[in-house]
Amino acid sequence: MDRIIHNRGQVAQENIDKVNAIIEEYGYKRNIFASNLAFNKKFKFAVLLPQFSDLEYWKIQMRGIEKAEKEFKPYGVSISYYLYDFDPVSFVRMAQNVLEADFDGLLFAPIFYDESVRFLEEFQKKDKPIVMIDSDIVEPKGHAYVGQNAFKSGFLAGRLTSFAVKEQRKVLIVKITRDIEATSVYLQRIDGFYSFFRQNPQLTHFKFSEITINDSSLNQLDKAMFEGISSVFVPNSRAYIVAQFLEENQINGIRIIGYDLLEKNIEYLKKGVIDFLINQKPEEQGYSAVNHLYKKLVLQEAVEETYYMPLEIIVKENFD
Amino acid sequence: MDRIIHNRGQVAQENIDKVNAIIEEYGYKRNIFASNLAFNKKFKFAVLLPQFSDLEYWKIQMRGIEKAEKEFKPYGVSISYYLYDFDPVSFVRMAQNVLEADFDGLLFAPIFYDESVRFLEEFQKKDKPIVMIDSDIVEPKGHAYVGQNAFKSGFLAGRLTSFAVKEQRKVLIVKITRDIEATSVYLQRIDGFYSFFRQNPQLTHFKFSEITINDSSLNQLDKAMFEGISSVFVPNSRAYIVAQFLEENQINGIRIIGYDLLEKNIEYLKKGVIDFLINQKPEEQGYSAVNHLYKKLVLQEAVEETYYMPLEIIVKENFD
DNA sequence: GTGAAAGCGCTAACAG
DNA sequence: CTGTTAGCGCTTTCAC
Numbered sequence: 225m226d227r228i229i230h231n232r233g234q235v236a237q238e239n240i241d242k243v244n245a246i247i248e249e250y251g252y253k254r255n256i257f258a259s260n261l262a263f264n265k266k267f268k269f270a271v272l273l274p275q276f277s278d279l280e281y282w283k284i285q286m287r288g289i290e291k292a293e294k295e296f297k298p299y300g301v302s303i304s305y306y307l308y309d310f311d312p313v314s315f316v317r318m319a320q321n322v323l324e325a326d327f328d329g330l331l332f333a334p335i336f337y338d339e340s341v342r343f344l345e346e347f348q349k350k351d352k353p354i355v356m357i358d359s360d361i362v363e364p365k366g367h368a369y370v371g372q373n374a375f376k377s378g379f380l381a382g383r384l385t386s387f388a389v390k391e392q393r394k395v396l397i398v399k400i401t402r403d404i405e406a407t408s409v410y411l412q413r414i415d416g417f418y419s420f421f422r423q424n425p426q427l428t429h430f431k432f433s434e435i436t437i438n439d440s441s442l443n444q445l446d447k448a449m450f451e452g453i454s455s456v457f458v459p460n461s462r463a464y465i466v467a468q469f470l471e472e473n474q475i476n477g478i479r480i481i482g483y484d485l486l487e488k489n490i491e492y493l494k495k496g497v498i499d500f501l502i503n504q505k506p507e508e509q510g511y512s513a514v515n516h517l518y519k520k521l522v523l524q525e526a527v528e529e530t531y532y533m534p535l536e537i538i539v540k541e542n543f544d
Numbered sequence: 545m546d547r548i549i550h551n552r553g554q555v556a557q558e559n560i561d562k563v564n565a566i567i568e569e570y571g572y573k574r575n576i577f578a579s580n581l582a583f584n585k586k587f588k589f590a591v592l593l594p595q596f597s598d599l600e601y602w603k604i605q606m607r608g609i610e611k612a613e614k615e616f617k618p619y620g621v622s623i624s625y626y627l628y629d630f631d632p633v634s635f636v637r638m639a640q641n642v643l644e645a646d647f648d649g650l651l652f653a654p655i656f657y658d659e660s661v662r663f664l665e666e667f668q669k670k671d672k673p674i675v676m677i678d679s680d681i682v683e684p685k686g687h688a689y690v691g692q693n694a695f696k697s698g699f700l701a702g703r704l705t706s707f708a709v710k711e712q713r714k715v716l717i718v719k720i721t722r723d724i725e726a727t728s729v730y731l732q733r734i735d736g737f738y739s740f741f742r743q744n745p746q747l748t749h750f751k752f753s754e755i756t757i758n759d760s761s762l763n764q765l766d767k768a769m770f771e772g773i774s775s776v777f778v779p780n781s782r783a784y785i786v787a788q789f790l791e792e793n794q795i796n797g798i799r800i801i802g803y804d805l806l807e808k809n810i811e812y813l814k815k816g817v818i819d820f821l822i823n824q825k826p827e828e829q830g831y832s833a834v835n836h837l838y839k840k841l842v843l844q845e846a847v848e849e850t851y852y853m854p855l856e857i858i859v860k861e862n863f864d
Numbered sequence: 865g866t867g868a869a870a871g872c873g874c875t876a877a878c879a880g
Numbered sequence: 881c882t883g884t885t886a887g888c889g890c891t892t893t894c895a896c
Contacts, residue, residue: 253617253618254618254889254890255581255618255888255889255890256577256618256619257576257577257578257580257581257619257888257889257890258577258581258872258888258889258890258891259889259890259891260577260872260890261575261577261578261581261871261872261873261874261888261889261890261891262871262872262889262890262891262892263872263890263891263892264871264872264873264891297573298573298574298575298576299576299577376861376862379861380859380861380862382861383859383860383861384859387707420861532864534862534864535861535862536856536857536862537856537857537859537862539700539703539704539857540703541696541699541700541702541703541740541855542696542700542854542855542856542857544852544854574873574874575872575873575874577872577873577874578872578873578874578875578888579873579874579875580874580888581872581873581874581875581887581888581889581890582873582874582875582876582887582888583874583875583876583888584875584887584888584889865896866895866896867894867895867896868893868894868895868896869892869893869894869895870891870892870893870894871890871891871892871893872889872890872891872892873888874887874888875886875887875888876885876886876887877884877885877886878883878884878885878886879882879883879884879885880881880882880883880884
């Protein structure tokens with residue numbers, strides 16, 4: 225019986241016959257409880273992510289991963305965490321540790337592009353499933369991806385910006401960057417944003433400008449920047465920085481569109497200073513990524529290799 | 545061992561000792577595979593819903609239920625469907641059939657209120673878990689609920705209506721009712737809708753009016769109704785009826801806010817005639833309801849008794 | 865290449 | 881009230 229399913233024999237014709245006969249005609253279904261009980265195998269996954277102590281976004285991702293870990297623990301899944309400091313050197317060191325250990329599956333985020341590609345190529349030699357979250361590496365292929373579609377989310381942000389009908393609107397795009405250079409999706413978001421207005425040429429009453437400031441200090445913002453501005457688009461999770469500035473300086477009536485349900489963003493969403501947040505569901509991303517490995521390895525199910533998170537529009541009234 | 549967990553003995557103190565000693569100190573976890581293999585029990589769920597042949601909303605619910613059925617089949621779950629025609633007599637007949645059979649769990653939607661209460665009281669005597677979907681019955685208690693929060697969704701619709709800044713806005717609420725009277729949530733939605741504007745008194749530039757028409761024929765709409773109107777709120781899934789009328793009569797520039805991702809609604813969403821659809825995730829509702837029974841009965845996990853679906857804002861750009 | 869048997873961890877039934 | 885045992889359906893191993 226087992227050798228029919230796992231076809232230990234090589235007689236292809238006979239196998240096909242038996243598979244047809246038994247599985248299809250008799251409607252045989254493998255009993256998953258018995259199978260896993262007998263199989264009695266443990267699955268070890270590696271999770272390679274940035275240390276999340278002061279990175280709320282990654283903390284939320286981690287929450288989803290831990291939820292999945294807890295859920296799948298009784299099914300023989302265990303997870304080892306490799307958390308690196310937010311710099312390439314630390315990443316490479318941790319990645320090396322992962323390569324030296326022996327895992328059945330890998331989950332990681334390619335924050336530092338070049339280093340990540342090298343690591344990916346190395347790990348692929350092991351021929352174990354890999355899931356990437358948050359952002360994707362196109363080449364080399366051969367891994368699954370769970371995450372956002374950055375371009376589409378920017379396109380959506382364009383629509384959200386467009387809701388103010390008829391009036392003349394000046395839109396300011398505020399790019400708030402970090403000291404350490406990393407794979408960043410905000411440029412794709414801005415691409416998508418402009419693309420929306422290009423595809424909707426009837427929206428003639430919008431004018432755009434951009435500024436770039438550094439995350440590390442707030443006083444790079446000044447009132448003059450917001451002169452005549454009616455909407456602000458912040459293409460990463462730091463919309464709260466703009467919100468805080470506008471609130472402190474009592475500048476009202478400017479619509480803010482941003483990303484991610486960070487605590488500070490939510491605070492200003494609830495206050496009505498931030499109008500829209502596009503949620504990429506980081507918790508679900510983390511969960512789905514582990515779930516992908518679980519389904520593939522433990523349940524041996526067929527799984528999609530790319531899973532784009534749905535784009536969730538969050539306003540004050542549907543946040544919970 | 546099994547009698548420690550299932551405490552066959554009555555010596556409470558000793559039990560507590562052993563539970564503490566073994567479960568907590570030794571970190572014992574019941575092997576779910578072995579447990580279910582040995583238990584070898586089949587679970588039969590009854591699903592009592594309206595025949596969905598021409599009710600797209602219920603068809604989508606059903607899709608979620610069938611997805612769950614498929615997923616949980618290897619774990620011993622089977623589902624019997626009792627689908628009634630959309631009238632109370634048919635409901636009562638089907639409900640009787642459910643009562644006469646022997647099920648481990650029940651999933652149903654209380655479409656016809658009085659009949660549903662009577663059925664609920666009757667079924668509760670069996671002391672088996674019950675999940676209600678779509679709408680809830682407050683009394684009697686003793687069942688789980690998976691579904692929408694109708695008031696909150698109307699409140700959110702208010703926010704979506706409010707996005708047009710500064711201009712004078714006339715809002716028309718179009719109530720499209722059915723011939724057969726059934727439990728309906730649209731009144732709660734309208735409540736929530738008005739409530740939003742009451743709680744945001746700074747939005748002074750909105751005026752409201754209401755009309756009621758019957759689903760059965762379209763020609764109850766006429767152009768005069770939309771004179772001077774800038775937004776239309778349809779508090780059920782039939783926004784496409786208004787959209788179709790406006791399109792056919794080439795009335796442009798009216799914002800439409802509606803509910804549910806029915807095919808026709810999506811068609812007009814994509815065309816840009818409908819602006820917002822609030823999605824109650826019917827597929828996920830159906831899935832979650834079965835999942836609730838599964839977790840409770842098969843996995844014997846603790847489960848939440850009330851699960852409000854998140855309110856999803858769908859525009860053209862984030863529909864997939 | 866194929867058949868037989870042990871045993872995965874648990875539950876339920878039965879004997880003491 | 882407690883100890884023992886068969887067996888759930890499958891995988892793996894070992895003998896043929």
